[in-house]
Amino acid sequence: MAHVRSGRHGWQHQKLRAKTQRLIDAEGGATCWRWAAGEPSPKCARFIPPHTPAAWHLGHAADRVTYAGPECVACNLWDAARVTNGMRSGRTRERVELDW
Numbered sequence: 544m545a546h547v548r549s550g551r552h553g554w555q556h557q558k559l560r561a562k563t564q565r566l567i568d569a570e571g572g573a574t575c576w577r578w579a580a581g582e583p584s585p586k587c588a589r590f591i592p593p594h595t596p597a598a599w600h601l602g603h604a605a606d607r608v609t610y611a612g613p614e615c616v617a618c619n620l621w622d623a624a625r626v627t628n629g630m631r632s633g634r635t636r637e638r639v640e641l642d643w
């Protein structure tokens with residue numbers, strides 16, 4: 544499962560992911576933070592089961608820097624697409640998260 548990708552996401556990201564995974568496992572699952580925040584994607588999985596690192600990504604708040612919580616893959620991709628569509632001002636987007 545774990546293929547380590549160089550660049551892009553640093554070790555801090557990896558550590559945060561690992562730590563969050565442990566929390567999810569310990570809790571017996573987690574709720575997608577977007578669902579909890581009331582702005583889920585149309586395909587939000589809502590529940591993130593334990594021991595399924597492929598089912599979630601690290602979610603980021605609107606500023607795209609602050610870590611918001613575990614986010615289901617559907618929401619993460621939806622959010623990335625939304626940002627792509629919404630930002631046509633010539634700014635380079637720095638985040639596309641594909642972890643599988």
Ligand SMILES: [Zn+2]
Nearest residue numbers: 575587615618
């Ligand atoms: Zn979601």
